[in-house]
Amino acid sequence: MKLPFADRLASAVRSKQSSLVVGLDPQIAKLPEEVRAHAASTHDDPREAAAAAIEAFDAAVIEEVAPFAAAVKPQIAYYEQWGPPGLAAFEHAVVRAHEAGLLVIGDIKRGDIGPTAEAYASAHLGGASDELTPGGGRYADAVTVNPYFGTDGIQPFLHAVRDRAAGLFVLVRTSNASAGELQDLPVRGQPLHEHVASRVVAWGHDLRGTCGYSSVGAVVGATAPRELARLRECMPHTWFLIPGVGAQGATAADVGPAFDRDGLGALVNSSRGIIFAYGSPTAPDWRRSVREAARRLRDELRTAALQAAP
């Protein structure tokens, strides 16, 4: 039996001395020219060519960042965009990341009524003992989920946490510019996202690992530092998955308040800032740029965590 996700995560952060999550957002137009050209020359179908380019790119990125990252976070939209071959590339990324010793957070942000959420949980975290649901390294360790449906839409994912050592990150306060339109609306004197936070605490209450954190985490954007600090108070035992550093504008220093004195409690994601660190698709030695960007952010996060320690 696998350890609870929360503990596997704590162990990865400690052993790698890294809170870095590298987001795999393989936007096709930004991939290195040589990678796209090779894929196009070996595949006639445009969707298969795109998927092949993404597979080759992901393999390189995973190899370069593996020493510096605790996890990768493939964003399924950039795979789904290419249909069935794209979804196969998504699975390949998961398998390859596992082979490289990385945890995988499937960034799927699904949310639906109970029976449908169950199908999503089985799609991404592995099914029950159904003969038709083979297991294997192609399932993510954790996924992101949307809370809009309330408890019964989350329940099937909680079962996966309990029965299959999976992890969850529930959207609480996102990193985009218009996040506040709904998420900050005032409900009984508190912003809506704090009500969501209290649900997340309740959903994860019985699912804490020996590290002290729950396997039910929260997505909290780095672009809203005041909310981040306040949410840390509301959710002291919750792993935070923090997007918004890099391309979205926040810095490593902004996320300091999310860490505890041992440097645990927060995972910080950067996607475009790392995987496209080389700038132009024709840049030479793009792999080195990716590697150095990962190393640099890993180091910056380590400093931020140390400075934040009381």
Next chain:
Amino acid sequence: MKLPFADRLASAVRSKQSSLVVGLDPQIAKLPEEVRAHAASTHDDPREAAAAAIEAFDAAVIEEVAPFAAAVKPQIAYYEQWGPPGLAAFEHAVVRAHEAGLLVIGDIKRGDIGPTAEAYASAHLGGASDELTPGGGRYADAVTVNPYFGTDGIQPFLHAVRDRAAGLFVLVRTSNASAGELQDLPVRGQPLHEHVASRVVAWGHDLRGTCGYSSVGAVVGATAPRELARLRECMPHTWFLIPGVGAQGATAADVGPAFDRDGLGALVNSSRGIIFAYGSPTAPDWRRSVREAARRLRDELRTAALQAAP
């Protein structure tokens, strides 16, 4: 250039005299035994077998319900569950439904930050003129989306409405038991879902067709009749997509208030109540049960719309 989605929908409802949407939720265990057995005998890989069973089942269901339904609504979770072959089956369902003259609402409930939402919009509604994004009958006419990210997560879908005559249905008040946990929280004297409703009205304001309704619709559950009536007042020019009739407990009579005097304005979805109308997977003549269930609900909805007319 295609007509706006809102007008294509109005035309389908009028010509079929039907407000029925048949939800394709192909839960594998409920499929007719003969369909599963045939697929299993011709495919070794369990995911390919599942996808083949779903394809055969969908083809039969689409043929049986086409005379009575305005649209079908494939729920992508039940396809995604089977990986790349499942996603191929989803595309086949879309293509086949189009061939049968049905509109297709992709029930994807995606929601994310802008660039990611753009990838989802291109995955399901067709891409821009990018050489790598081929067009075709495999794209849905409309999709369901989650509003939690606010305007910038919706914007790429609005572009698809404007540029490619697509439709949207934004989650406002869902049909599940715990929907109210977040959606009914009080915000300045109104439930949260009414604030979402006012966003939906704003997003769809410039996108009204000649039928009077906008191509930006709302998902409003039939299981909350009081909220349904109130939301009709808040959103007089918004197409409602109404789940919750059938397996989830609501009846055709519950949705009467959603229709206008011409019988327009609302689409009513039933999934399990129609596609699994035959009950047991070993039931003989299951296709006939599906057909009759679709015909019956179509008729009940017609009666409900007529009685609701002022």
